[in-house]
Amino acid sequence: AQSVTQLGSHVSVSEGALVLLRCNYSSSVPPYLFWYVQYPNQGLQLLLKYTSAATLVKGINGFEAEFKKSETSFHLTKPSAHMSDAAEYFCAVSGRGYGNKLVFGAGTILRVKS
Protein backbone atom coordinates (compact mmCIF):
# COMPACT_ATOMS: atom_id res chain seq x y z
CA ALA A 1 0.00 0.00 0.00
CA GLN A 2 1.10 3.54 -0.65
CA SER A 3 2.30 5.26 2.50
CA VAL A 4 3.53 8.50 4.02
CA THR A 5 6.33 8.41 6.55
CA GLN A 6 7.16 11.19 8.93
CA LEU A 7 10.51 10.62 10.57
CA GLY A 8 10.42 11.49 14.23
CA SER A 9 7.21 11.62 16.23
CA HIS A 10 8.70 14.38 18.38
CA VAL A 11 11.16 17.10 17.40
CA SER A 12 12.57 19.63 19.85
CA VAL A 13 14.38 22.81 18.80
CA SER A 14 15.49 25.97 20.53
CA GLU A 15 13.82 29.24 19.75
CA GLY A 16 15.60 30.80 16.76
CA ALA A 17 16.98 27.48 15.52
CA LEU A 18 16.24 25.79 12.22
CA VAL A 19 13.12 23.65 12.05
CA LEU A 20 13.31 20.52 9.87
CA LEU A 21 10.41 18.09 9.78
CA ARG A 22 10.84 15.12 7.47
CA CYS A 23 8.30 13.52 5.17
CA ASN A 24 8.78 10.73 2.65
CA TYR A 25 6.12 9.21 0.44
CA SER A 26 5.90 6.02 -1.54
CA SER A 27 4.37 6.36 -4.96
CA SER A 28 5.54 5.68 -8.47
CA VAL A 29 3.37 8.57 -9.66
CA PRO A 30 4.28 12.07 -8.44
CA PRO A 31 1.63 12.99 -5.91
CA TYR A 32 0.16 16.16 -4.56
CA LEU A 33 1.79 16.95 -1.22
CA PHE A 34 0.60 18.95 1.75
CA TRP A 35 1.73 20.05 5.17
CA TYR A 36 -0.86 20.80 7.83
CA VAL A 37 -0.47 22.18 11.32
CA GLN A 38 -2.70 21.37 14.27
CA TYR A 39 -2.54 23.52 17.37
CA PRO A 40 -3.83 22.03 20.64
CA ASN A 41 -7.58 21.55 20.64
CA GLN A 42 -7.95 22.95 17.14
CA GLY A 43 -8.58 21.66 13.64
CA LEU A 44 -6.08 21.37 10.82
CA GLN A 45 -4.70 24.38 9.01
CA LEU A 46 -3.03 24.10 5.62
CA LEU A 47 0.55 25.36 5.74
CA LEU A 48 1.51 24.74 2.13
CA LYS A 49 0.99 22.42 -0.81
CA TYR A 50 2.81 21.08 -3.85
CA THR A 51 0.75 20.40 -6.96
CA SER A 52 3.40 19.90 -9.70
CA ALA A 53 4.40 23.53 -10.11
CA ALA A 54 7.55 24.94 -8.47
CA THR A 55 9.37 22.34 -6.40
CA LEU A 56 10.15 24.82 -3.63
CA VAL A 57 6.89 25.82 -2.02
CA LYS A 58 6.48 28.70 0.39
CA GLY A 59 3.71 28.61 2.91
CA ILE A 60 2.35 30.60 5.78
CA ASN A 61 4.19 31.56 8.96
CA GLY A 62 7.60 31.42 7.25
CA PHE A 63 7.50 27.71 6.46
CA GLU A 64 8.62 26.21 3.18
CA ALA A 65 9.05 22.74 1.73
CA GLU A 66 10.93 21.29 -1.20
CA PHE A 67 9.66 18.46 -3.36
CA LYS A 68 12.51 16.12 -4.28
CA LYS A 69 11.33 13.44 -6.65
CA SER A 70 14.64 11.56 -6.59
CA GLU A 71 14.39 11.23 -2.81
CA THR A 72 10.56 10.93 -2.69
CA SER A 73 10.66 13.58 0.00
CA PHE A 74 8.83 16.74 0.97
CA HIS A 75 10.57 18.01 4.08
CA LEU A 76 9.24 21.07 5.90
CA THR A 77 11.64 23.78 7.05
CA LYS A 78 11.66 27.12 8.79
CA PRO A 79 14.90 29.08 9.26
CA SER A 80 14.12 30.34 12.76
CA ALA A 81 11.72 28.69 15.17
CA HIS A 82 9.31 30.74 17.22
CA MET A 83 7.55 29.68 20.38
CA SER A 84 4.23 29.93 18.55
CA ASP A 85 5.35 27.19 16.14
CA ALA A 86 4.88 24.56 18.84
CA ALA A 87 2.18 22.28 17.44
CA GLU A 88 1.68 18.98 15.65
CA TYR A 89 2.52 18.86 11.97
CA PHE A 90 1.08 16.40 9.49
CA CYS A 91 2.38 15.57 6.05
CA ALA A 92 -0.29 14.37 3.62
CA VAL A 93 -0.34 13.13 0.06
CA SER A 94 -2.98 12.72 -2.59
CA GLY A 95 -3.16 11.81 -6.22
CA ARG A 96 -3.53 8.83 -8.54
CA GLY A 97 -1.14 6.66 -6.57
CA TYR A 98 -3.32 7.14 -3.50
CA GLY A 99 -6.72 6.65 -5.06
CA ASN A 100 -7.16 10.44 -5.16
CA LYS A 101 -7.65 10.43 -1.41
CA LEU A 102 -5.74 12.39 1.19
CA VAL A 103 -3.44 10.07 3.14
CA PHE A 104 -1.82 11.41 6.30
CA GLY A 105 1.46 10.67 7.96
CA ALA A 106 1.57 9.86 11.66
CA GLY A 107 2.39 13.43 12.63
CA THR A 108 5.35 15.15 14.28
CA ILE A 109 5.00 17.12 17.49
CA LEU A 110 7.28 20.15 17.43
CA ARG A 111 8.47 21.52 20.74
CA VAL A 112 10.21 24.88 20.86
CA LYS A 113 12.44 25.58 23.85
CA SER A 114 13.13 29.07 25.10
Added chain:
Amino acid sequence: SAVISQKPSRDICQRGTSLTIQCQVDSQVTMMFWYRQQPGQSLTLIATANQGSEATYESGFVIDKFPISRPNLTFSTLTVSNMSPEDSSIYLCSVNDREVNTEAFFGQGTRLTVV
Protein backbone atom coordinates in the same frame (compact mmCIF):
# COMPACT_ATOMS: atom_id res chain seq x y z
CA SER B 1 -10.73 28.52 0.26
CA ALA B 2 -13.76 27.17 2.08
CA VAL B 3 -15.04 27.90 5.56
CA ILE B 4 -16.34 24.83 7.35
CA SER B 5 -18.47 24.85 10.48
CA GLN B 6 -18.87 21.73 12.55
CA LYS B 7 -21.36 21.17 15.34
CA PRO B 8 -21.08 20.25 18.12
CA SER B 9 -17.49 21.20 18.87
CA ARG B 10 -17.40 18.68 21.69
CA ASP B 11 -19.69 16.30 23.52
CA ILE B 12 -19.66 13.71 26.25
CA CYS B 13 -22.01 10.82 25.55
CA GLN B 14 -23.16 7.69 27.29
CA ARG B 15 -22.21 4.36 25.79
CA GLY B 16 -24.90 2.81 23.64
CA THR B 17 -26.24 6.16 22.45
CA SER B 18 -25.71 7.88 19.09
CA LEU B 19 -24.40 11.30 18.16
CA THR B 20 -24.93 13.17 14.90
CA ILE B 21 -22.25 15.63 13.83
CA GLN B 22 -23.09 18.36 11.36
CA CYS B 23 -20.79 19.91 8.79
CA GLN B 24 -21.75 23.10 6.97
CA VAL B 25 -19.66 24.65 4.17
CA ASP B 26 -19.91 28.22 2.94
CA SER B 27 -19.76 27.19 -0.72
CA GLN B 28 -20.93 24.32 -2.88
CA VAL B 29 -18.46 21.45 -2.98
CA THR B 30 -18.48 18.16 -4.82
CA MET B 31 -16.76 15.97 -2.30
CA MET B 32 -16.92 15.96 1.48
CA PHE B 33 -14.88 13.71 3.70
CA TRP B 34 -15.16 12.49 7.26
CA TYR B 35 -12.05 11.67 9.27
CA ARG B 36 -11.40 10.24 12.69
CA GLN B 37 -8.43 11.20 14.81
CA GLN B 38 -8.03 8.90 17.77
CA PRO B 39 -6.13 10.19 20.80
CA GLY B 40 -2.48 10.75 19.98
CA GLN B 41 -2.85 9.45 16.44
CA SER B 42 -3.07 10.72 12.91
CA LEU B 43 -6.17 11.16 10.79
CA THR B 44 -7.95 8.21 9.27
CA LEU B 45 -10.49 8.61 6.50
CA ILE B 46 -13.88 7.16 7.42
CA ALA B 47 -15.81 7.83 4.23
CA THR B 48 -16.34 10.08 1.25
CA ALA B 49 -19.75 11.70 0.92
CA ASN B 50 -20.98 12.78 -2.48
CA GLN B 51 -24.27 14.54 -2.99
CA GLY B 52 -26.93 12.33 -4.48
CA SER B 53 -25.23 9.00 -3.90
CA GLU B 54 -24.31 6.62 -1.11
CA ALA B 55 -21.21 7.42 0.86
CA THR B 56 -18.11 5.39 0.10
CA TYR B 57 -16.59 3.82 3.22
CA GLU B 58 -12.98 2.96 3.82
CA SER B 59 -11.84 -0.42 5.01
CA GLY B 60 -12.78 -0.94 8.63
CA PHE B 61 -15.72 1.45 8.62
CA VAL B 62 -19.32 0.43 7.93
CA ILE B 63 -22.52 2.30 7.23
CA ASP B 64 -24.39 0.80 10.17
CA LYS B 65 -21.85 2.25 12.59
CA PHE B 66 -21.23 5.54 10.80
CA PRO B 67 -24.25 6.50 8.69
CA ILE B 68 -23.69 9.60 6.59
CA SER B 69 -26.10 11.97 4.92
CA ARG B 70 -25.33 14.42 2.13
CA PRO B 71 -28.59 16.16 1.26
CA ASN B 72 -27.03 19.01 -0.72
CA LEU B 73 -23.72 20.47 -1.88
CA THR B 74 -23.06 22.46 1.30
CA PHE B 75 -24.03 20.10 4.11
CA SER B 76 -23.33 16.65 5.51
CA THR B 77 -23.86 14.73 8.72
CA LEU B 78 -22.00 11.85 10.30
CA THR B 79 -23.66 9.75 12.97
CA VAL B 80 -21.64 7.69 15.40
CA SER B 81 -24.02 4.90 16.39
CA ASN B 82 -24.20 2.69 19.44
CA MET B 83 -21.14 4.35 20.90
CA SER B 84 -18.50 2.70 23.03
CA PRO B 85 -15.48 4.26 24.77
CA GLU B 86 -13.36 3.18 21.78
CA ASP B 87 -15.26 5.74 19.69
CA SER B 88 -13.80 8.58 21.76
CA SER B 89 -11.97 10.61 19.11
CA ILE B 90 -11.95 13.84 17.21
CA TYR B 91 -14.13 13.68 14.14
CA LEU B 92 -13.30 16.09 11.34
CA CYS B 93 -15.13 17.13 8.24
CA SER B 94 -13.14 18.05 5.16
CA VAL B 95 -13.96 19.33 1.70
CA ASN B 96 -12.39 19.87 -1.68
CA ASP B 97 -13.95 21.10 -4.85
CA ARG B 98 -12.27 19.03 -7.50
CA GLU B 99 -12.35 15.41 -8.53
CA VAL B 100 -8.65 15.12 -7.77
CA ASN B 101 -7.97 16.14 -4.20
CA THR B 102 -5.69 19.08 -4.85
CA GLU B 103 -6.59 20.87 -1.66
CA ALA B 104 -8.51 20.03 1.46
CA PHE B 105 -10.02 22.29 4.06
CA PHE B 106 -10.97 21.09 7.49
CA GLY B 107 -13.53 22.01 10.08
CA GLN B 108 -12.47 22.56 13.66
CA GLY B 109 -13.50 19.06 14.55
CA THR B 110 -15.84 17.48 17.07
CA ARG B 111 -14.19 16.13 20.20
CA LEU B 112 -16.24 13.14 21.35
CA THR B 113 -15.83 11.43 24.69
CA VAL B 114 -17.84 8.29 25.38
CA VAL B 115 -18.29 7.30 29.01
